[in-house]
Amino acid sequence: MDQPRTDEDQQLVARTQSGDASAFDQLVVKYTPRLYGLVYNMTSNHEDTNDLLQDVFSKAYKAIRGFRGKSSFYTWIHSIAVNMTLNFLKKRGRRYHLSLDDVDSSVQNDKEFLELTASSSPVREVDLSELQKRLNEAMMKLSEEHRAVVTMFHIQGMPHAEISKILRVSEGTVRSRLFYANRQLQNYLDEFRKNPVA
Amino acid sequence: MDEFNDNEIGKLLRLKRYEQPPPGYFENFLHEFHRRQRDELLREPLWKICLQRAQDFMFRLNVPALTSYPVAAAAVLVCAAIISLKIYQGPETTTQVAAQDRQTFTVPASVEGEWTLASPVATRVFTAQPIRKSNESVHTHRATTAPPRYVLDSVPVSYETALRF
Numbered sequence: 001m002d003q004p005r006t007d008e009d010q011q012l013v014a015r016t017q018s019g020d021a022s023a024f025d026q027l028v029v030k031y032t033p034r035l036y037g038l039v040y041n042m043t044s045n046h047e048d049t050n051d052l053l054q055d056v057f058s059k060a061y062k063a064i065r066g067f068r069g070k071s072s073f074y075t076w077i078h079s080i081a082v083n084m085t086l087n088f089l090k091k092r093g094r095r096y097h098l099s100l101d102d103v104d105s106s107v108q109n110d111k112e113f114l115e116l117t118a119s120s121s122p123v124r125e126v127d128l129s130e131l132q133k134r135l136n137e138a139m140m141k142l143s144e145e146h147r148a149v150v151t152m153f154h155i156q157g158m159p160h161a162e163i164s165k166i167l168r169v170s171e172g173t174v175r176s177r178l179f180y181a182n183r184q185l186q187n188y189l190d191e192f193r194k195n196p197v198a
Numbered sequence: 199m200d201e202f203n204d205n206e207i208g209k210l211l212r213l214k215r216y217e218q219p220p221p222g223y224f225e226n227f228l229h230e231f232h233r234r235q236r237d238e239l240l241r242e243p244l245w246k247i248c249l250q251r252a253q254d255f256m257f258r259l260n261v262p263a264l265t266s267y268p269v270a271a272a273a274v275l276v277c278a279a280i281i282s283l284k285i286y287q288g289p290e291t292t293t294q295v296a297a298q299d300r301q302t303f304t305v306p307a308s309v310e311g312e313w314t315l316a317s318p319v320a321t322r323v324f325t326a327q328p329i330r331k332s333n334e335s336v337h338t339h340r341a342t343t344a345p346p347r348y349v350l351d352s353v354p355v356s357y358e359t360a361l362r363f
Contacts, residue, residue: 019254025228032227041214049219053227054234061235065253132217135210154211182204189207 009073016064024064027073028057034156035081041151042085042144044136052088056081071165078166082148089144138188146181153178 015023035056040049060080067076139147148167152158153174160178164171239247 028228028231029224032224036219036224037215040217040219046219050223050230054231057231058235058238131210132214135214150211154208155214157212182207185207185211186204189210 006072006074010069013064013067013069013073016061017067024061027077031074031077032057035077038078038081038151038156039085041139041155042082042089042147044140048088048092052081052085056084059084075162075165078152079168082152082166086144086148134189134192135185138185138192141188142181142184146177146184149174149177150181150185 009027012023012027016027032053035053036049039052039056040046043049043052056077060077063080067073071079139150142150145167149163152163152166153160158166160171160174163174167174
């Protein structure tokens with residue numbers, strides 16, 4: 001997934017810093033869908049995601065005066081979102097319930113979806129909504145840090161370098177977390193495939 | 199049956215991009231954000247709002263860029279010098295003024311008990327002693343044993359004449 005143009009963001013940030021609130025509105029509109037995906041895939045709950053996103057933008061608005069542009073606005077707002085979500089998940093602990101968003105019907109035209117369902121892969125054998133549920137359950141079994149890396153890499157399509165900047169860890173740490181998370185997800189999904197009613 | 203491999207897990211996870219919030223969610227998000235901002239502002243105490251406005255003002259003036267440690271240190275020294283001057287000069291002048299005030303506004307003790315037509319403001323307000331003793335107030339003109347008390351028109355209440363038409 002392409003990173004949004006940073007020069008446009010810089011202009012909007014500068015306008016916000018000089019008191020133009022409508023410039024921040026443009027940033028909110030621009031980043032809401034992307035941050036929604038990030039937070040939702042870490043929480044698996046729509047209401048929590050909504051509250052967190054509101055808090056993220058509120059915090060960003062208060063802190064934007066102190067934003068000096070050492071990193072891009074993209075990295076900065078993602079860092080706020082990830083950190084706030086990780087803090088929230090640590091407080092919430094294991095008390096959660098899945099609230100799945102509807103899968104957009106355009107998924108059926110997706111090239112990867114067609115490949116997965118047409119080939120002789122195990123995906124053919126299971127219902128899509130059931131698989132979505134199982135996948136979210138498997139995601140929730142990962143630790144918060146591993147889930148964050150999986151979400152950013154696989155779902156959001158971010159490169160390792162960008163993830164390392166957002167999480168402020170080395171690229172090696174990102175890669176090792178991703179490897180470990182993939183192994184865990186593989187085990188959970190294989191278990192489900194072997195025993196679908198469990 | 200095949201097992202899920204890394205590639206398939208990656209593909210499956212990428213399909214999660216198609217999980218979308220309820221229709222109209224993104225359109226309403228900004229309105230909801232504004233509403234919450236207003237609510238938050240209303241809940242904040244007045245001093246905090248004023249402080250925030252002041253910070254905004256300072257930020258627009260770019261005061262932090264103008265300030266530096268030497269400037270701050272110089273400002274502290276100047277303030278300290280002014281305060282020390284005030285402290286050393288202050289006590290003499292204040293005692294003189296206090297002495298003058300005492301001479302001007304105090305009332306001799308002998309006068310205190312007597313009745314006078316002089317302005318009560320000039321003579322009595324600044325005295326340390328109360329104008330009237332507290333036990334005087336318990337006696338009224340109705341007390342038969344007490345001498346007649348005078349009111350402002352200097353006529354004893356008991357001698358007031360009835361209204362004549």
